[in-house]
Amino acid sequence: MGVVHIRTPLDEESVLSLKAGDRVLLSGTVYAARDAAHKRMSEMIDKGEPLPIPLQGQVIYYVGPSPAAPGQVIGAAGPTTSGRMDKYTPALLALGLKGMIGKGYRDEEVVKAIARHKAVYFAATGGAGALLASRIRKNETIAFEDLGPEAIRKLEVEEFPLIVINDAYGNDYYRQIAYRAD
Amino acid sequence: MREIRYETIVREVAEMCKAANYELGEDVITAFRKALRAERSETARDVLDQLVRNAELAAEMRMPTCQDTGVAVFFVELGADCRVVGGLLQDAICEGVRKGYGEGLLRASMVGHPLRRVNTGDNTPAIIHLELVEGDRLTMHMSAKGGGSENMSALRMLKPADGWDGVKGFVLDTVRKAGPNACPPLVVGIGIGGNFETCAILAKRSLFRPIGERHADPEIAALENELLEEINRLGIGPQGLGGDTTALDVRIETHPCHIAALPVAVNLNCHASRHRTVVL
Numbered sequence: 057m058g059v060v061h062i063r064t065p066l067d068e069e070s071v072l073s074l075k076a077g078d079r080v081l082l083s084g085t086v087y088a089a090r091d092a093a094h095k096r097m098s099e100m101i102d103k104g105e106p107l108p109i110p111l112q113g114q115v116i117y118y119v120g121p122s123p124a125a126p127g128q129v130i131g132a133a134g135p136t137t138s139g140r141m142d143k144y145t146p147a148l149l150a151l152g153l154k155g156m157i158g159k160g161y162r163d164e165e166v167v168k169a170i171a172r173h174k175a176v177y178f179a180a181t182g183g184a185g186a187l188l189a190s191r192i193r194k195n196e197t198i199a200f201e202d203l204g205p206e207a208i209r210k211l212e213v214e215e216f217p218l219i220v221i222n223d224a225y226g227n228d229y230y231r232q233i234a235y236r237a238d
Numbered sequence: 239m240r241e242i243r244y245e246t247i248v249r250e251v252a253e254m255c256k257a258a259n260y261e262l263g264e265d266v267i268t269a270f271r272k273a274l275r276a277e278r279s280e281t282a283r284d285v286l287d288q289l290v291r292n293a294e295l296a297a298e299m300r301m302p303t304c305q306d307t308g309v310a311v312f313f314v315e316l317g318a319d320c321r322v323v324g325g326l327l328q329d330a331i332c333e334g335v336r337k338g339y340g341e342g343l344l345r346a347s348m349v350g351h352p353l354r355r356v357n358t359g360d361n362t363p364a365i366i367h368l369e370l371v372e373g374d375r376l377t378m379h380m381s382a383k384g385g386g387s388e389n390m391s392a393l394r395m396l397k398p399a400d401g402w403d404g405v406k407g408f409v410l411d412t413v414r415k416a417g418p419n420a421c422p423p424l425v426v427g428i429g430i431g432g433n434f435e436t437c438a439i440l441a442k443r444s445l446f447r448p449i450g451e452r453h454a455d456p457e458i459a460a461l462e463n464e465l466l467e468e469i470n471r472l473g474i475g476p477q478g479l480g481g482d483t484t485a486l487d488v489r490i491e492t493h494p495c496h497i498a499a500l501p502v503a504v505n506l507n508c509h510a511s512r513h514r515t516v517v518l
Binding site for chain 1: 285288289291292293295296298299300301302303304305306307343344345346347355357359385386389417418419421473474475477478479480508509510
């Protein structure tokens with residue numbers, strides 16, 4: 057099976073070239089954010105406050121890493137379950153977010169929003185904490201440091217192995233495998 | 239009366255927390271290799287290979303296999319002829335968790351209140367289930383239980399008339415709804431009977447059995463095998479990307495229950511299945 061090399065930020069051409077089931081190696085900046093950070097960002101959006109990260113063309117990785125040992129860029133850093141961020145996602149897509157990395161299925165509203173705003177949702181292998189950490193070159197906490205593992209981090213990734221689950225055309229790779237209960 | 243010192247418990251618990259998170263169990267690695275031989279899907283084999291490779295890399299890179307180092311759950315058997323000196327048993331366990339998760343660079347994954355949601359900073363409190371037993375030993379079974387698998391677990395109060403078919407249906411439904419979310423291949427723990435709360439505890443307790451060990455009662459063992467086959471026929475596969483290996487193991491624990499009740503609890507575990515036991 058062929059693999060596509062993609063760089064962030066994601067432009068429209070890159071996003072439209074991706075289809076559900078594609079194997080991707082992603083390089084560039086991604087922003088780590090999960091439950092608590094998404095809740096705060098959602099409140100900031102409601103209040104009209106500027107967000108701590110750029111969204112236009114950017115990719116969010118749903119991860120809360122374990123602490124890094126001295127000399128390590130990051131601790132174990134596999135994906136958390138994306139569905140918990142579904143509630144907050146359409147608003148971020150509307151503001152220009154182009155990619156999300158996590159694991160597990162997204163709800164119908166998010167799948168439609170991904171197509172409507174021309175974005176893409178990738179899955180990384182759940183539980184592969186060390187394997188994925190080995191592809192992270194830089195790790196900087198940039199917001200919400202008080203949230204500890206749930207802080208927002210700016211990560212530089214190199215050839216991060218991903219599978220496209222939801223593409224800009226409304227497809228869902230988990231559904232294509234045709235077992236999912238509704 | 240045999241005495242066990244508080245400090246001993248703290249030290250042993252800390253070591254268990256680290257070991258559980260840094261090294262996958264032998265039974266897990268064996269199960270991966272067995273699955274790799276039988277798996278027909280190339281994608282599935284690729285995912286299983288990644289998980290085996292991840293365990294090796296974690297050891298090389300000196301990090302936990304997964305970033306979700308979990309809630310620390312303990313099943314403790316305290317011998318009637320044994321007592322803890324120097325402090326309370328549950329305090330010793332919590333201090334051990336604090337020490338192990340701190341020293342081991344494991345993630346602080348607990349919030350102090352489910353609604354206020356402020357991280358406790360040290361992965362305490364532990365969740366402890368205590369039982370008094372005969373003898374003079376203190377046995378502690380520890381599970382590093384991640385959130386993903388726990389979140390897809392479920393409990394239902396079936397009717398006695400639903401019977402084994404009803405139980406099977408509920409288990410398959412639960413696994414189907416979980417799909418990719420609980421990080422298959424899964425270890426499926428099932429509690430049947432008891433009360434609303436005991437049913438869940440049975441299911442959690444069943445997760446501590448090594449992969450491949452069947453129930454002592456041959457009838458129940460047959461049901462375990464039957465369910466494992468049917469779960470794998472769902473075709474969800476590793477990471478929900480399709481394949482023959484949706485579950486590595488199914489285990490059932492039963493308990494007497496009310497004449498009007500058939501409670502069933504399904505506690506899912508991800509493929510990491512992180513368990514350790516120490517006998518003091």
